Amino acid sequence: MDKKNTQEEKNSQSSYSEGGIRELLDRLALRSSVEEEKEAPAKTYDDYKFWKTQPVPKFDEECEAEGPIDPNTDIEKVSKEPYRLLKEFEWTTMNLEDDNELREVYELLTENYVEDSSAMLRFAYSAEFLRWALMCPGYVKDWHVGVRVKASNKLVAFISAVPLVIRLRDKLFEKCAEVNFLCIHKKLRNKRLTPLLIKEVTRRCHLLDVWQAVYTGGILLPSPVSVCRYLHRSLNWKKLYEIGFAPLPFGSSPTKEMAKYHLPSATATPGLRPMEKRDVAQVQSLLSRYLERFELAHFFTETEVQHSFLGDSEVSKGPVIWSYVAEDPKTKKITDFFSFYSLPSSVLGNPQYNDIKAAYLYYYASDSYPKDDSKASLDTFVERCKLLIKDSLIIANRLRFDVFNAVTVMDNNLFLKDLRFGEGDGYLNYYIYNYRCPKVPGGIDSQNNIDKSRPSGMGFVMI
Numbered sequence: 001m002d003k004k005n006t007q008e009e010k011n012s013q014s015s016y017s018e019g020g021i022r023e024l025l026d027r028l029a030l031r032s033s034v035e036e037e038k039e040a041p042a043k044t045y046d047d048y049k050f051w052k053t054q055p056v057p058k059f060d061e062e063c064e065a066e067g068p069i070d071p072n073t074d075i076e077k078v079s080k081e082p083y084r085l086l087k088e089f090e091w092t093t094m095n096l097e098d099d100n101e102l103r104e105v106y107e108l109l110t111e112n113y114v115e116d117s118s119a120m121l122r123f124a125y126s127a128e129f130l131r132w133a134l135m136c137p138g139y140v141k142d143w144h145v146g147v148r149v150k151a152s153n154k155l156v157a158f159i160s161a162v163p164l165v166i167r168l169r170d171k172l173f174e175k176c177a178e179v180n181f182l183c184i185h186k187k188l189r190n191k192r193l194t195p196l197l198i199k200e201v202t203r204r205c206h207l208l209d210v211w212q213a214v215y216t217g218g219i220l221l222p223s224p225v226s227v228c229r230y231l232h233r234s235l236n237w238k239k240l241y242e243i244g245f246a247p248l249p250f251g252s253s254p255t256k257e258m259a260k261y262h263l264p265s266a267t268a269t270p271g272l273r274p275m276e277k278r279d280v281a282q283v284q285s286l287l288s289r290y291l292e293r294f295e296l297a298h299f300f301t302e303t304e305v306q307h308s309f310l311g312d313s314e315v316s317k318g319p320v321i322w323s324y325v326a327e328d329p330k331t332k333k334i335t336d337f338f339s340f341y342s343l344p345s346s347v348l349g350n351p352q353y354n355d356i357k358a359a360y361l362y363y364y365a366s367d368s369y370p371k372d373d374s375k376a377s378l379d380t381f382v383e384r385c386k387l388l389i390k391d392s393l394i395i396a397n398r399l400r401f402d403v404f405n406a407v408t409v410m411d412n413n414l415f416l417k418d419l420r421f422g423e424g425d426g427y428l429n430y431y432i433y434n435y436r437c438p439k440v441p442g443g444i445d446s447q448n449n450i451d452k453s454r455p456s457g458m459g460f461v462m463i
């Protein structure tokens with residue numbers, strides 16, 4: 001029996017309802033799968049030896065009074081000294097303007113950030129991606145925190161924060177941080193280094209009068225403000241299948257599966273074109289109006305819009321972020337906008353393929369968003385979103401991405417299933433450090449299924 005037949009047999013017998021690729025991509029996306037969570041005995045609040053000492057809400061606690069959990073904001077009381085590490089290690093502030101130091105972070109993450117449980121897939125962040133993500137407008141060098149081995153100078157752990165403004169319902173957090181890229185070298189795991197990294201980056205934020213932070217994770221910690229679910233859409237089904245991750249559903253055939261995910265080569269939105277620098281003000285305005293509909297949202301300035309959606313380019317062209325606008329040919333008004341970013345994964349030990357090229361749906365906005373409660377307005381808007389995001393699939397397909405991923409944020413839960421996105425096994429927990437508030441709906445219902453009845457409350461996409 002040839003390799004393909006063996007693979008076919010394996011995949012057709014797969015116990016995953018929607019297929020291995022989803023489970024693997026969920027893991028890869030750094031979000032532990034439900035399966036992993038099911039296997040481990042449930043951790044109670046008291047088991048969180050570190051997190052129970054932190055100003056975060058407990059599980060299931062009623063929010064009687066919204067506000068900071070620790071109200072202290074006295075910078076004078078913040079230690080000027082870093083936390084103590086074991087004598088073999090030292091803190092370092094990574095200077096990401098230096099390509100060598102950027103490369104060190106890239107290598108640490110590439111080798112240690114996240115793998116699926118069988119070590120077949122691993123995130124393959126590019127240095128350009130990290131530069132884009134970590135050197136955003138107003139970034140603070142001191143918040144790119146590393147740990148080195150004193151003797152060898154080797155970077156063995158990293159955590160970062162970047163400044164941003166978020167809006168939670170009617171409250172604006174003008175000084176907030178987004179914490180990301182927590183990573184510890186595999187040889188230093190389970191040694192309680194994570195609490196030190198978190199406390200150190202928190203100390204550095206406090207020194208700049210920042211007392212709240214947002215962060216996400218697949219693992220459940222006390223206590224998420226919102227829980228979203230992953231969605232995945234095969235573009236190159238054949239490749240995903242040949243790697244061994246996309247299943248061949250019972251009763252189907254490769255020809256049928258390829259036909260199912262086939263996309264036209266031309267986009268269909270009138271006036272669609274790559275975003276340019278001259279569009280920044282209009283995109284900022286459109287995106288801000290659109291995001292006002294959500295309970296928790298990133299509050300974008302024009303400078304951030306330029307950086308987030310164009311990077312260093314005058315015209316959107318990748319290789320990390322792609323952004324498109326639809327321009328009304330008569331009025332020249334930008335009516336719609338969408339963006340996606342590239343985050344590939346290495347395929348380890350496969351003779352045929354080295355990587356899976358994954359695109360992730362990022363921010364989008366459409367002026368057709370419902371202005372009243374009527375079904376007709378919602379239907380018009382949903383149809384428009386389908387047109388736009390189908391075009392983003394077409395463009396991603398032309399760019400030879402293999403899979404397109406999304407989370408149930410913004411209005412995604414209303415239309416992505418119709419575009420052949422499938423529910424993943426992974427969940428993405430959103431957290432706010434040092435703030436207690438009522439939960440924000442994350443686009444899934446009480447059974448954790450996609451909630452097509454209403455948009456999610458989340459207007460915040462974390463990379």
Ligand SMILES: CC(C)(COP(=O)(O)OP(=O)(O)OC[C@H]1O[C@@H](n2cnc3c(N)ncnc32)[C@H](O)[C@@H]1OP(=O)(O)O)[C@@H](O)C(=O)NCCC(=O)NCCS
Nearest residue numbers: 048049050051113114182183184189190191192193194217
């Ligand atoms: C996540 C990672 C840094 C944890 O390191 P570790 O060596 O397993 O854990 P440590 O012994 O250092 O610390 C354990 C504590 O960190 C907490 N922790 C683990 N992962 C965490 C995360 N992603 N975010 C916040 N806290 C986390 C644990 O809950 C535990 O605290 P508790 O006692 O309150 O439960 C490490 O596994 C890693 O680098 N993984 C790959 C990258 C990754 O998954 N990063 C997280 C991105 S969301």
